[in-house]
Amino acid sequence: MLELLIVLGSLVLIGLTGLLTVVVTPPLMVEFGIWVLAAGLLMGIPAGWWYHVILYRTLAARMSLPSLWWRKPVDLHSLLTPSEYRRMRPWFVGGAVGFVLCVIGGMAAIAGMLVLRFSS
16 A cells, blocks of 8 residues: 555656646746745744854853854754753754755755746
8 A cells, every 4th residue: 555655756856846837837937946045044044043152152151162163063062951952943944944054045046047048
């Protein structure tokens, strides 16, 4: 039964991909990509910035942070108490989601521009 669902799901995914290539034009793809990129920036920059502020304030109160701590802040999560981590996690996730949206939007916009540039 599971195999049948996997095959049917794959066929639906292939059909939707074929439909998307007809419906989504390159200019629409560029516009979509830019809007998603802008949403990612508007969400990710403030959330990521505040995540770093909270992490710094929390850990600097009880220890000296290593130089360049902000380059790998996830390594410092093990030093947080569960309540501190719960307080910081929404900002961490928000920054990560914003980053993923930026990557997806940028890739979509670039792909649309490449199709516009090199299609005949």
